[in-house]
Amino acid sequence: MAASQENESDMDFSDNDCYDYNNYYNDDDSDVEHVDPMKVDPEYFEYRCLSEEEVERLLNESVESLSNCLRISPTLAKVLLHGHHWNSNEVIRKYKDNPSQTIIWAKINPPSPQSIMTSNYYTCPVCVTPQHVEKFSHLPCGHKFCKDCWITHFEVQINQGISTSISCMAKDCVVLVPESFVLMHLQHKTNIREKYQHFVFQDYVKSHPELRFCPGPNCPIIVHSREIKAKKSICEQCKTAFCFRCGCDYHAPTDCQVIKKWLIKCADDSETANYISAHTKDCPKCHICIEKNGGCNHMQCYNCKHDFCWMCLGDWKSHGSEYYECSRYRENPNIAHESVHAQAREALTKYLHYYERWENHSKSLKLEEQTLEKLRDRINEKVMSGLGTWIDWQYLFASANLLAKCRYTLQYTYPFAYYMDAGPRKELFEYQQAQLEAEIENLSWKIERAETTDRGDLENQMDIAEKRRTTLLKDFLDV
Amino acid sequence: MANIAAQRIKREFKEVIRSEEVAKCAIKLDLVDNNYTELRGEIAGPPDTAYEGGNFVLEIKVPETYPFNPPKVRFITKIWHPNISSVTGAICLDILKDQWAAAMTLRTVLLSLQALLSAAEPDDPQDAVVARQYKENVEMFRLTARHWTNAYAGGPNANPECDEKIKRLVDMGIEEHQARVALSSYNWDLERATEQLFS
Structure with a gap:
């Protein structure tokens, strides 16, 4: 049941397909060089979704093997394992070293037992x-x-x-x-x-580092992985995606502690950041009020046709090049010499810069879900008017899925950058983040306007965006 | 009320009455109602502490699940102590929470509270203001606790200087207890206490 993240295409193959693709490819496996999947995909993660019964079996197996190994009762083995985060080797080492002390530490035996009574x-x-x-x-x-x-x-x-x-x-x-x-x-x-x-x-699962309850509402699934890392797991039953280590929403390239700090900060400062949540901005050229109704940050004013960036309101043309500067926050180099008030203002501006981009991508993700609905309608229309078949248009769904995945990662690059120390590494990160940002907006723009079955251009863009995403993760995902 | 709870309280009541601590006037237990759900405890301030000579009255409520759950205890007599709220009398003591054991009794509770008066735990505070004073200026804390013992628990050690400062505030129309709290919180700095009261 090992699951790879890459399989997110919407296309369904029915189970009784008479041709077995897997076997076909596995047949000549012998002369294919074996590559470490981690090197190809920094997010590769091997895990299994287990039911309660399967987890119980798994726990019982470790209890049994420990009780056989140390020749102790299963009850004792279970308490010892629970007290040592289910680390059998540690229990064995401690027990062989000093059995009676280990049992006292595990609070099974008292340091000095009482005498047994004799009266009736x-x-x-x-x-x-x-x-x-x-x-x-x-x-x-x-x-x-x-x-x-x-x-x-x-x-x-x-x-x-x-x-x-x-x-x-x-x-x-x-x-x-x-x-x-x-x-x-x-x-x-x-x-x-x-x-x-x-x-x-529940206590056993929570104390076991290789197990994690699926955080989906009322979902009984427990994810098991030997690799205790902050990687993305997707529940087979309820499809919830989450970080295996902390159980929260997946957050690469940011790590578990930093994302926690960021989310707490956002919740604390929600009032300050509230004004950002307004859905409208004015066109920088003709000043007409514009509402963002799609995920793409590349805006075109419906009135004057001016192309601009939703985030910084700058001309879009200057964005597309290498010099994409909108995602980067420029710190005041002399801030240490400024007054306390100026420093506080600067700290707030810095936070709002990152928060605004974080929040914007989160909103874009939601808007792009609506785009998907519109996409379905558009395809129906095209098919009805004889422009290609339903199959010809499937590539659009695949690209929309990829877009969501890329934008999700991009969203989580902002807390990462916020807590990063200034220096060449941050510069590299922000450069890559800007590249990803630019390619994602290109992709988003193209998907919203795809009018033909000519998929070459779009697939090329998909490839570039995903490459940028994996490059960034390869360089900065440290789990 | 569950049978076990009443049975236990009856027995414990006798245990305290008979115990040697009563003879020494150190702890006392009275019934408030006849069905053993509420009691009144009393402990003497331990010798060689700021609470010496004072008598501290406690409200003890016995839950239905007693003794499997701890009794609910709070100070009725106002007291200045890091682990006891100077406002509500609520107590922060492990055996009244998760360290309670069914084999413990009200006598254990009263004696533990007495021990708490001799040995405060400022790192696990119930009253943050008192705890900070205890850690930053233990002499000031002792003086304040002794003054509260004198004012509320019948302690013998009056402090004319404190009483004088309180009187100054009372003359300005402040209620006595409120004046005492403000002065205690500001290390008996009359100016700062006044500022806080009138701001």
Whole structure:
């Protein structure tokens, strides 16, 4: 089920296609040189989408192999693994080094156990009821409580969402209650038992670095990858795309900490940035009010036909060349000598520069989704009037998908640039970002205006845009 | 109210009444209602602390899930302490939160609170103003805490200088407690306290 990101074409091949393309190509695999996919595609990521049952099997396998390796009970193996982020090798190393200490550190055994009682009757310290010794149970720490109190203790804890961290009821006792002990006491309480097992499973997945819950709403899928990196995974079931490491929206080339910082900053400063969200600007030449209704930043005034850039309102012609300067923020070189107020103003201007571009691409992405709808209508119209067949026009969808992918990456280059230190590396980054920006706008312009089935020009543009995108990621994606 | 909770409180009530701490007048427990859901605790300020000689009254509410959940406790007597809110009396103490264990009792709680008065934890503050004063100027903190103990908990150590400053503000029409809070928050700087009160 290994999935590659590249397969985003809208074209569907039916499963019962009698010709097996994969086999056809695999046949003469022998004389094809094997290349590292990472070198070709910096975003290449091997992962699997698993169901709860499959993950349970996976966890049980590691529990079983550890319990066989160290000759310990599966219960103990499970607690040890959970306490060590499911790193078997670390558990084995620690356990072989000092078994009794490892069990104490894992809060399974107490540093010094209590003596076992001898009398037949005993008063439970929680409910203060004297009962026969048979009604009592205890953990390795030896603190005895009646079974009814244990059950209530578990119910109260589980109803508060606590599962793997439930501990003994004695004062100052840190010993944790293992899963088997809880389940044994709750064997007649199906509801609470199921709730417990559900929470325990969630705790296990969350503590396992190779597993990540799909963040899609109500999606039960769990993504598994041996490579713990900030790479893009797409849920097979709900199609949500997210970063494997942090579970948030995919954010290359920005890394997990930086994007978090950026999003918090944007949320904090939302009021300041609100005015940017206005949808209209005035044409720089004839000053007529223009609303942006497509994704492309290359605007043409419907009134005076002036071509300009939506972001900086500059003449579009000066944008297309090598000297695409609109994405770059020019810092005041003397800012350190300015007053505190001037510095604050400069900091705000800088932030707004990046925020405006970030926000604009996010909006463009949404507008381009609408463009796709219009594209469908246009194609229908063309086909009806005899201009090519439906198949002839499919390339437009492929290019729209590619455009979305490129624009998405471009959007996430802005927080990256915002937090980058000034210097030659930032200059290189901004140069590549500007190149990508220019090619994406060209592509967007061409898709919105594609009128023929002549795909050569557009496919050429697609190729250039994607090359720019992968070049930027190859140089700057550091996961 | 659940059976176990009432059973436990009855038993604990006796435990405190019988205990040697009562004999030494260090802790005390009274019933507020007859169904054991609310109690009134009292602890003596520990010797050799700013709280020495004071008596601190506590509100104790027993939840239905007691003893599997901790009792809800807050100070009724106003107190100047980094881990206790000088406004609401809310307490920041681990055993009243996630470190509670069902085998703990109200006696443990009262004794732990008494221990908290002897050893504050300014890094885990409930009252940020008090905690900052504790860390920046511990002498000023002690003076203030002793003054509050005298003013609200019947402590014997009056500080004429503090009382004088409060009186100055009261003469200006400020309510006494409000004046005390302002002065305490500004290290008894009368000018800054006045400025804050009238701004």
